[in-house]
Amino acid sequence: MAVISGNVGLVASIIDGVVTELSGGSYARETLNLTGSASTGLSQSLTSIAAASAPAGAAIRYGMIYDANSNALMYWEWAAPLTDVGTAFPATAINIQFNDDVAAAIISGSAEQFGVGSELGTVNGAPLVAAMNLVVSGGNLIAEPATGPVIENPVFMVGGVNVGRFDSSGNLIIKGTLTASGTP
Numbered sequence: 001m002a003v004i005s006g007n008v009g010l011v012a013s014i015i016d017g018v019v020t021e022l023s024g025g026s027y028a029r030e031t032l033n034l035t036g037s038a039s040t041g042l043s044q045s046l047t048s049i050a051a052a053s054a055p056a057g058a059a060i061r062y063g064m065i066y067d068a069n070s071n072a073l074m075y076w077e078w079a080a081p082l083t084d085v086g087t088a089f090p091a092t093a094i095n096i097q098f099n100d101d102v103a104a105a106i107i108s109g110s111a112e113q114f115g116v117g118s119e120l121g122t123v124n125g126a127p128l129v130a131a132m133n134l135v136v137s138g139g140n141l142i143a144e145p146a147t148g149p150v151i152e153n154p155v156f157m158v159g160g161v162n163v164g165r166f167d168s169s170g171n172l173i174i175k176g177t178l179t180a181s182g183t184p
Contacts, residue, residue, distance in 0.1 A: 006067040012058035024053030038106035042096040049089040071143040072131040076123035097121045105136045112136045
């Protein structure tokens with residue numbers, strides 16, 4: 001099972017939802033070829049990604065996973081950003097660990113939804129964040145189809161776990177048990 005399909009790209013900034021991906025020079029995204037599983041983790045060794053020419057003078061701060069349609073699906077911050085886009089990004093490994101609720105949805109194939117900004121897990125220990133509304137379909141984590149249900153944002157998070165959301169009718173959907181003052 002692919003779990004996530006697409007490419008890995010390098011990003012200089014993400015400001016108010018606007019992604020500034022590297023460009024120019026010999027830069028190109030690397031094809032995702034993850035091994036492992038949603039429950040035990042996914043990994044891939046990335047080859048050195050060639051130097052870009054833009055944005056000039058920027059640092060390479062984020063890794064981004066794009067789908068085949070160039071939708072920015074999810075991102076993480078590199079532990080040691082490069083200070084110049086004119087430098088090739090060194091070969092490195094990415095190790096993805098999904099949060100329990102994300103892994104469970106992928107394994108069961110349930111049509112779980114994760115809103116933009118949801119923490120999905122980690123990449124090399126850094127938070128893996130949804131860059132757009134995502135849905136589990138057939139055991140794969142994909143961009144939510146435009147014809148699918150609307151997710152209002154933000155989703156409700158507790159300790160980095162998605163615990164609730166609004167459905168397309170504006171109803172609050174809570175996962176698990178709701179407690180008040182520590183009493184179920």
